[in-house]
Amino acid sequence: MEIIHLLLVDDEEDFRTTLAGRLKRRNMDVTNIGSGKEAIELVREKSFDVAVVDIKMPGMDGIETLRQIKKIAPLVEVILLTGHASVEAGIEGIKSGAYDYVIKPCNVNDLLLKVEDAYRRKLVEKGHTQEE
């Protein structure tokens, strides 16, 4: 598998940097950022494969961030992360095109496998769009 370009968006800095560190060791190029607004800027500038976004953030929340990301770069697969939000948010998220919804704390290996699956989905969907 190629190197996956991952964007990690979470307002909890400790969590973000710990997770980014763990994922970097797994052949991933991880960019991490603390707010939805900044994430949107990054998505405009750089091409990502997968974004992992916390649902509950001050300012722009995870669902809105997901929608904006999808607007700018429809092929980026977004995994929503939540320690807080409700199943309703999960429903909203999937309706808005999220890849899946993960409850934290989650096991890094499981998240990694999910990121890889999301990446494969991106490749497959990309194949479609080239088709059409």
Add this chain to the structure above:
Amino acid sequence: MWKKLKLFKRKKLNQGASSRNNLSDLFRFKYSCFKMLLDSNAEFLKIITDIEEKLRGQQVFGMSYVKSRSAQAVFHTLRMVKNLDDLSGHRYSLLFDVLEKINVKIKEILSKRKEIPPTELILPYCQINAEMMDWVGGKNANLGEIHSRVGLPIPGGFAVTTRACESFMADNDLFDEISRKKMEIDPDNPETIKTTSEEIQRLIVSAQVPATLEEAILLAYAKLAEADSKGQSPNSSLRVSMRSSGIGEDSELSYAGQYLSKLNVPSDRLIQTYKEIVASLYTPRAIAYRLNKGIRDEDIAMSVACLQMVESAASGVMYSRNPFNLLKENIIITAVWGLGPYAVEGVITPDSYTVGKNRQTIAAEISHKTVQLVSKPDGGLMEIPVADDLQDKPCLLPEEIGILAGYALKLEEHYGCPQDIEWALDREGRLLILQSRPLRVADYGKNYPITPVLTAYPLLIEKGTTASAGVGFGPAFHVASDEDLLNFPDGAVLVARHSSPKFVMVMKKTRAIITDLGNVAGHMASLAREFAVPTVVNTNVATTSIPSGMEVTVDAYSGRVYLGRVPELDSFQITGKSPMQGTPVYRVLREVSDWIVPLHLLDPKSPNFAPPFCQSLHDISRLVHEFSYTEMFQLSDFVSDKKGVAFKLKGSIPLDLYVIDLGGGLTETSVHLKRVSPDKIASVPFKALLRGITHEDFQQNQLRPVEFKGFLSVMREQMLSPPSTVERFGDRSYAIISDKYLNFSSRVGYHYSILDSYCSQTVNMNYITFSFKGGAADDVRRNRRARAIARILQSLDFAVEITGDQVGARYQKHELPLMEEKLDMIGRLLQFTRQMDMLMTNEASVEALAKNFLMGNYNFEEKILRK
């Protein structure tokens, strides 16, 4: 239609590694969709079962239950739809709209009922009833119901509401703080859960209870002490028990025993103890449990039951009916000296009194009681000897027995079902009720209450399997076609060869259901339980021994059917209304469940088995589940016909097996080859699996002696139901491989199995997931086979889940040699199961087959199973 595949056609699959990578990614992507879909399907079916249980009305629940369960049901259905849509190259987008329509309906129903949470921090029991579950938890709600609605005496006390808990948590910003601490948890490492649990509990116990709450608790306690003093100076030494009354306690998702309860709490420890009980929301067990179940912290809250300590002179348990013989309408009371735990823990034999409905004692067995449990002055409990003159004395006087029996009758009448009650006799001679809950009469497979054989009446059927407990009487009516259902007379007993969910059409009319064959875990059984129709399946002889029109009594407690009316059973018809059934909350659940639970899409071959005909979430999930298997095979079928991509495997393999190499799975390949021999396989997991499939014991290919009945059943199934999947290529198996990866899907007759595995030197990346579905033979055997396979896989250390006739199993993160060993075993299991249905002639065969397999007997004779 096949947009996704055009891509491969154009790119000429047989050239270059990059397209192979594409194919590899495509397969692994498809499989990940399939896996998520199956996960959500299993969750969804659990939710359905839980809702059905609640609809029987004997468990207390609140609006928050209805809301969260509905949302979970929508979420998992949506996740299934999304993954099927992704899997199929977006050919099922229509289902999103179908689901959204149902979701809108559900939301409408839920928004009609606005819950106004009480603002009180403290509530006395005279103001509490069952509907307040959300604010005071199960334990308090039940106590309040007993006191305020049934009008029975309970210990003095009060409830500290969930509102109080929220204000305590919010006042200290505890939720955010806890959330941060929970980041440290690695769910796979129990040590991190333990450490985090300790930190969170320390945090809660050291937080400050808001002044308003502290005052409220102390004031309520002062009132209690005053009431207890009976006009004297308030009893400041009054001790209370403080028990957790968690939301969701006493229900299916019971946290029973997970939270703290403290006895003998003195006044100066009230506030500290309150905090300790709130903190017990975060014991390691509770944290792990919620992580496991995906329950959010926001969905939990803690209410506390604060009750005056009853210095019991005697205490015990009481059943409003004989739990082992429901025919006996006698009340059973057990009693010991001192505190109650000794009445149930078997430390000593309690007195046992049998009391008639007229409250007269019928029999009393007075036991020899040498010790008793009492409160220690400084808190806690201790055992002390019973005074010599009391050791052989009855704990209860005849009039006390009469009063208790009266309470039991009232409770059974109020709750509409037999009750299991805890009582205590205080030092002043007052009898108090401490707790009452339904006597479990529907614990399938557990200690099932029995009804004795009544020899005075002709017995038509001696033994069937109970699918839904109860008793029903009426004239038999045979159902063999849809037309019979249309003509079904009101008040008849339905007799049929097979169980069928279609019977739901007449479940409001029928008194009971009896079938020759059927499955207690099937759709019909769950519908029967939902409609409370007494149902006996698996009788084998109902259609042949009960002619239409014959009046019969069905005893679905013990699986018997009698000729004519049986007055003894007749009187045992508990159809009382439960307290939940009249409540607004219950009505909302009933209404919402109409969009979630009913299953209308029963037949995959019907033209109506399509998105526009989905009327419930259950319909959608059923459809998605069926289509997902078809999708998984279509791509394989397609690719296997491409030259240079798929190779037919040569050699003595008893399967029509095609191999698709995604890269590194074969030692050498050539576009010109159509076949490949097993020695060319380099894929680690595939080699291991083949070792099992080609195990020498299966090579003899001997025809096993088939029991005639079993053979006929398989034949009949084959004649009656052609497989519902696309049969363009008939039975085929596919191995999609790379050097470390295997996806093995096999379609043999009516059963599908899909195995997905990754085997490498990196232990953490290694996994095997295996799912198995369908099969020839009838429902009962299918379910038996699922259970036998589950037994085997469990013994092989897989984590296993069964839903109906589908088995899902996982084995992950083990060393390579172990992975290979398990794959070898699954290979053998696949061969073994091809003939399994034929042998599933009785319940004992489940265990016997599993045992034989595990012992390595793959070619055992029928007679072994007869033992």
